[in-house]
Amino acid sequence: MKYSLQHFTGAVCLSFWIGFQPGLNAQSIALAEVPLHPRTQETQVQTQSLIGALKNLEQRYDVTFTYMSDLLQGKQVAVGEYTGEDLEQALGELLRNTDLSFHKVNKHYYAITPKPLPRKEQSELVPPLPRLHARSSPQLAQLRPQSVMQVITGKVVDETGEGIPGVNILEKGTSNGTITDIEGQFSLNVGDGATLVISAVGYLSKEVPVGNQTSLSIQLEDDVKALDEVVVVGYGTERRKDLTGSVASIGAESFNTGVVVAPEQLMQGKVAGVNIVQNSGQPGAASTVRIRGENSISAGNDPLYVIDGVPLQFGSDNMFVSSTQGSSPFASQATNPLNTLNPADIESIDVLKDASATAIYGSRGANGVIVITTKSKKANETITYDAFVGMSAVRKTLPVLSASEYRAYAESNGLQYPDEGANTDWQDEIFRTAISQNHNIAFGGGTTTSNYRASVGYTSQEGVILSSGLEKYTGRLNASHKAFDGKLRIGTNLTYGRINEDNTPISSNINNEGGNILKDAIRWAPTLPVYNADGSYYQLGELRINPVSWVDVDDERYTGFFLGSGDVAFDIIDGLTFKLNGGYSDASTDRYTNLPATHPSGQSQNGRVTIAKGRNYSTLFESTLTYNKELGSNTSLTLLGGYSFQRFVSEGTFSEANNFVSSFVKWNLMQSGETRANTSFKEANRLESVFGRLNLRLLDRYLFTATLRNDGSSRFGENYRRGWFPSGAFAWRISDEPFFQSAVVSNLKLRTGYGITGNQEIPNNLYRQQLSISGSAVYVLGGQAIPSVLPTNFANPNLRWESTSQLNVGIDLGFLNERFSATIDYYRKHTSDLLLAFSTIAPSVVETQWANVGEVQNQGIEVALNATLVQSKDFTWSANVNFSRNRNEVLSLSNDEFTRTEIRNAPVSGVVSNGARTQIIRPGLPLGTFYGRQFTGFDESGMETYLDADGDGQADEVVIGSAQPDFIYGISSSARWKNFDASITFRGVVGNDILNNTAAEFGYTNGAPGINILRSALDSPVSRDQIPQFSSRWLEDGSYLRLDNLNIGYTLNTTSIPFLKNARFYVTGQNLFVITGYTGYDPEVRANTNQGGAAPMGIDYLAYPRPRTFQLGGSFSF
Template identity: 30%
Template structure:
């Protein structure tokens, strides 16, 4: 059927126009003279005719020409060339940058387009911008670069940054974008070396609808480097760096802590226990370190008339700032292209990565570092100070040293494809894409006891009676088969492109896990089979299967090179829903106003374009069995006066669940002034998610244990503006400089819960939930008691409502507002107090170059959001340590503070006292480099040679008293600092050498 479909399509296409006599076939590749990379979307036209073609994603083209023809090569942003054909059958072209041009070609879903022709909001960052940053993942290198894209990264090795495109569009489904790497659809790009990236495009608006049911949260398209025809080129890039915590919270020292204990634990006499000493232990200094990091990448590329290749090897190491943390990653990439004939091309983009991490348990270590008493020594005579015997937390150093977790990740990702051009204006493309992941997670807990033969002093409850080994092994296999046909015709100033294709996707995963005790301490003997066979702790396995079938079509039309039209439709079938098929259309228009006749005599605008788009996108990021009823087995019940075991359905599920649908409208204006030196964009967007998932309360008589079930009942909306402005110029003295900025204003709101249940989340120890998502509020809004001061005397207490038992309230305690006026302070008095989502975020980018020297600086920040100091609020023991600033400012009979209470205990409720501003501004990157002059490079036979020094997160101005206001998490519980890995500051030196 597929072959028959191609035949019918070819017959139909043949009626669209008359093909020219094929007197001579010419093929070749068009590359940028600057970096020798292939240029997609270059117009190749026979001079004096309308016969033309465009280059593909790799810069290759094919065209039939008459005798004596002259070929014209043109592209926005590059200087045009004319080349007589003569007897040549292969013509390779180098185009130079046109500094006066505004635009360039970008990669969009299943193809490329000139930026001039775009009707959607597509942002692009070149690979050379990303490699300036000494970071592990490509997404971290995008910080500050893109309007409408918020990126939150921690300092933890191998951590995937959190990416939000134009706000949070869901509560219970996924909120992360889809990643597309050389055609492979995936959820994670930590396996890619930054040095291998050619460009990254982000589809922010309805143009992402070409990816249908997975595009509601935006699409990030990653294109890796290809080889070029010509001599073999070798490139070596390396940097070494040192990372350290960017900011640490100053905890109370010995004297401050003891003075606090006098009120918090008056019966605790620190001088009567041998567990303490006369000094101060800085637990952060004991557990953290300055950590080395290195990144090395070697690539070899080249090619002949019929093939090109690109091969690279990268090795990345990061010890992490926690002393037992460590991460290593090896990446190997092979991208090849072979011209089997003048019409048939085979290509592959393959990568292998192997990550090996010794992980740390942040949930156990970081709260302990914060709460640990400073009067207990960390280690004495080889033994660990016993904090737990002191009535405090466990020793965090012992927790680190006694735990060895090794996470091994092997990943093979890539595609094999064939491109066939029966005529120059038709391209048939077939590709097999795959993403194979094999994981192994092994955790060994060393046995230790509190007697003379162990590493911990006597007493306390921190003990591991038996060694324990836990092992989980899993794998996932994703494959995607693409078949597309693309028609690309040019008729003078008019052109059109038509795409038709199908996409088949299958994802399967499985895991097996087990745990045993009394496994030997020797790492070479860490096998489950060597543990106690009579003490098996767990044994489990599971898996998942997802399938999708999609059909895509898209048409673009450019009339007179200034009237632009774009429309697409994707039909998605997904195994995740009973509703099998969904349809996701998009439409866009554009008008290049500056090319109109009435604009020819004006001198204000060099370029002016209006564009608008509309579309519907989907989100199926939920569990595969969310709509499938499951039965519990071996359930005891009484039957015939006896107890028997049976099977029963124990939950209620909506079998009519469907995907969330996001409708987005975008209006944009692109412009250039002053001989294209000043360029910019302004966008307005309105993104509304309907049929969003939420819980609805059901009567208990139905038997569901939670009295609720998941259904499509909510609506969310993100509305905002994006502003981009860039200035670029080279002065007569040779100084080149550019300065640019972007600003995003976003308002997030739950606009309709429609009878659904408000979503509570953000648990903070004994305080319970801290966020509530309900009608009229942003997702994950903080919902807290309103702290309005400190009780200064008993008279204030007697004359106002109090929280809890009145007899236990004392002067110096927090005072709360009786919001509903009922004379009682309880959970009914909670108020919405802001959200972790910023009202605006921005980036500023500066670059200078002069006589071989270059400087780059990036600033990143946000404003208008709130964060919750959960670590300060989390209190279980009165002997927990406190922050130095709190001890200095807290209320005492001699210090009538109006801001800080006398004590923070396990009875202190969640309130605005712990809520702080999340606004910050950061010098995100500062780089100074020097390129060796051409003469010296020629003598050393070097193609390129540059040395540089760089820093990441050099300086941050923040109002938050914690580690960092950038606090990743889920859509309902972000912005809460409990056990977050501190953001790190990095200093690096690097080298770029090309042969």
């Protein structure tokens, strides 16, 4: 086995120290390494070697013991001598009748050393240090008298000020050394001008010149890379060094900071191959997450989320979003129940990207898997409190005409316009400085067998647009218990969150312009006032509404999410563990809208109210059997087998009424109005699975992984209800080969894997023939119209999940003991059996038929670079860079039975393209391809001209751009100088196009009287006779570089405050600047509207702008 430099240094230093003790010879050293998460417990026998007993404890408590083999050789323990429930209690019992003691290095490492002798015995038994050195080295004996010896005392502490036992203290260039005692203190006789080398497992080594000092205080920093050895994978954990697949991990210390509502925003810009787009700046709006590109056209593209072992399918693609929206008068950004999780409760996020890592989740693994692990009680943790307050403001406004410019423009063109003598900046009127605050309290406790961690959180976030914001309440309890000498382990995780949103009216519904505060703020003439003389809103009518008056319209949404899980694990025999896992999730969204009769938007209907309620809940039962076996030196086998059953239920209602006697009651008395709609639905689906995995580690350098899962889903036809999803992977750690010797390259591992995963995220019951009530086909009986029931689709017993095969080849590199590291992956994903809807042949009462037709391919490269640039006593500096390039291509839309040459999609609204489909799906092109007229300029009369390649006098429709970026990247860096710390994150996209439909809407000069325009419209030669057209004129380069996050903190020295363990104050800035050529509010956009559950990419039509935010906060532990 190859050990890290710290392991080796620690072992050597410990050998020398023990070698100085009477009767001991440091001839060999044993370092046992095991994963840091629970696995199995060795079976206790009647008699057992002390070494074997320690190995049992290593497996039971997931720790590593460092010791000299000679110290333990031949020592035996009897049954019952280490039955303590707590590790340190068990160690105490185990070593009670020996001449050994233990020292805790940190929560994962312990040193086994001889018991210290009384000072009198030491003086009698231990020879004076010069004589000891003379015995061991005659040359040293000749040199020592020439130098002045001095006694150095000191204490070694961690970053919290706690003493560290078992630290190796070595005089540089000699074998003279010692280790710290249980309180971190040491004493060592050194020569004149000595330098001490300080090292400990799990900490960064450092050198300290003694100089004229006789007493030293030394602080060591955690070696995050050394401790971060375990990653969470499907149904278990693995050492990072043993991974064969592509898995990225990010811990809480690296999360993005500031106003973060959604969990995925914690890792935005931090993980190669993961593109996270914040669809809107509206508080609570969902983000779009894509791992290695878009795989599907009609099914979901969101990854599977696994929270504390419970798989959940929530995201902007999920039907939960659209089913609860009904026919609300306002469109709004999708909501994600995951937003109800408290980011402060999350310990780590692991992203499973390739098939080797995701195949264990079978038909839900094609889009990748995001594993979220929440925090449990930490050692010595009692109470922590985190809080911040922040201010947000819009980063930029669109350059429309001022009042004076508007008057000059209108008068020069002979236009009639309303002029009340005002000079109103309508964007300034609807935007505001928004205040946010956040409070989190966590506390934990426990005994030797039980522990818990509980937390509560509160977030209040105002939006930068009037009448928008949210309040968020969260609570969590994680608890665990051990019994029967640690063989039985029980755990539970409970969380509930609720978000209350106040949404501002923003709509881009096609042919259903229910209201848009942004649109009205841009187009309203600046010559009009906000208020009349009597204080009422100045209005022009129902079609053009005073932007500020939209605050009188209600659009409220309440999202709740409960997640509970529990697991029971039992070690049946040595290495064999049986585990049961159960979970229940319940997500609900209630949305209420009110257009009062007193507002122009509701005058024609005498008030309009809607109520939409939706609920998704699921139950989970899983059982696994895991077998771990050490097969010899550095060789092990792990087998996992399991069964899973999960049931999902979706239900909802929608009600609408108008013509109210009074708008005062809003939605609380809908029966006082006339009912316009009253609908409901309920549907369910089930997933039953069996799965298995084999992990084989040969000689600690040849790694094999094989996975197989069989899924049965009720969403698919009877002929394809079950499917198999296999994968295999191999990794070779070349750096551990005997022939590989390098002082520079500390890690070199090659990885390759291939597997098949699926995608079942489609609406329920598509394989069945479904019926619906027709509003157009009616029968008249007795003078009364009777609606008919008609089929909406044909049955298809062959309907099945989309299948994605993926090849991954990667290399992991480490230099100078992981001070510099790199991970490079190439992948190729091929998705077949796409779920598409086809038009049926007339005559038929059914218009469409669903079938598995079509193929999409993604291939690309990912690079992640990490470096510790500076590492010294007072200053450390590290940096991380990730880069991803993905190429998406539609390969086919046809098969032997169904044929389709192209699909026109991405319809948008507005003056330019009201209902126009702006993108095309066609074999040979990527998803998100813009298709339309190629703008070539203006003719002499100011009319737009377009490409006409064939000269037929008609503008050609051609490919004019792509919303797919050439590559995405992220750059982050962190530094610490004494008590100050700082971190910064940049994020960027290169090469994508954006349809700036906002500019197109207000970029023509032929608008109606009283409509304002962009200042750029006056700079163009466009004629007022030009009819607005969708063309490449309105496509812009969407590339950008964003300073996403900047955090600067200061940690107080709390040693003089007895009740305070730690205190840190910080300031954070988010979205501080964006370097881009895009002229809209923000280049990070997707369309407002959902289309088949997914928002088209690269379309900006009046998107809620992302604000610039500053926070001031503090973190305290007691």
